[in-house]
Amino acid sequence: MTESGRVIPRVLVHRSAEVLAAAAAARLLTRVVDAQGERGSASVVLTGGRNGIALLRAVAASPAREAVDWSRVDLWWGDERYLPVGHPDRNETQAREALLDSLPLDPARVHAMPAADPDSDPAALGALEAAAERYAAELAAASPDGSGLFEPDVLLLGVGPDTHVASLFPDHPALGESGRAVVAVRGAPKPPAERISLTRPAILGAREVWLLAAGEDKAGAVATALSGADGASVPAAGVHGTERTLWLLDTAAAAQLPERIRPPITG
Numbered sequence: 001m002t003e004s005g006r007v008i009p010r011v012l013v014h015r016s017a018e019v020l021a022a023a024a025a026a027r028l029l030t031r032v033v034d035a036q037g038e039r040g041s042a043s044v045v046l047t048g049g050r051n052g053i054a055l056l057r058a059v060a061a062s063p064a065r066e067a068v069d070w071s072r073v074d075l076w077w078g079d080e081r082y083l084p085v086g087h088p089d090r091n092e093t094q095a096r097e098a099l100l101d102s103l104p105l106d107p108a109r110v111h112a113m114p115a116a117d118p119d120s121d122p123a124a125l126g127a128l129e130a131a132a133e134r135y136a137a138e139l140a141a142a143s144p145d146g147s148g149l150f151e152p153d154v155l156l157l158g159v160g161p162d163t164h165v166a167s168l169f170p171d172h173p174a175l176g177e178s179g180r181a182v183v184a185v186r187g188a189p190k191p192p193a194e195r196i197s198l199t200r201p202a203i204l205g206a207r208e209v210w211l212l213a214a215g216e217d218k219a220g221a222v223a224t225a226l227s228g229a230d231g232a233s234v235p236a237a238g239v240h241g242t243e244r245t246l247w248l249l250d251t252a253a254a255a256q257l258p259e260r261i262r263p264p265i266t267g
């Protein structure tokens, strides 16, 4: 913990993307079981992207998934590509294929972000903004004490090569959104241009934030974010959990970390 009360991130480096996915899956399963033991249920915010989906595949492959009571797990998304239901590029579609369709989840507890109307132009003014507002209302309604505070047990984030997390991109106005929990993102530099994202203040409510990055294309972003960059312009530098912040990397993504903060490979 720093003097400002911020939790210092812990960085773990695994020997490959496959080991990273398997280790993160084991960690997630344990965290969910522990949260259910403590509070009766667990809430997890999923991410899209290759590392987030690899983690879900690793959960699907793990016999330890039987240790979880999946009917008492709430699933949310940190961001979504605003595309029609079932579109292969939707984070929801990929998560369902990788894991969710094989779990005995309570459908009422699977909180996918709204999808675009297949018969309308997703860029048309209004619908995307209304979709973001609906998701914000869903989040507020689900807060356990009615306070509207969103405190998921684990919030997963992929890290883009440009340091984006969820659909908060560097120098995009959505990164500075402070008055709401969910924001409509237009003009995203990575397709599709229309997206929905949790805002930085919403992410900061999570008990644990885990940032996942594998591959050499992520090395620059990881080094920048962990070297004291300003979270107001470098999205990955500005997110943390209230109890814990974990950076889960493979050796390639950790390759440009300055030596003073590069931990030994954990396995």
Ligand SMILES: O=C1O[C@H](COP(=O)(O)O)[C@@H](O)[C@H](O)[C@H]1O
Pocket: 047, 048, 049, 050, 051, 052, 079, 080, 081, 091, 157, 158, 159, 160, 161, 165, 166, 167, 190
């Ligand atoms: O588009 C997105 O990208 C990020 C990062 O994805 P990656 O494939 O570069 O790891 C992801 O975290 C986000 O959920 C997704 O919408």
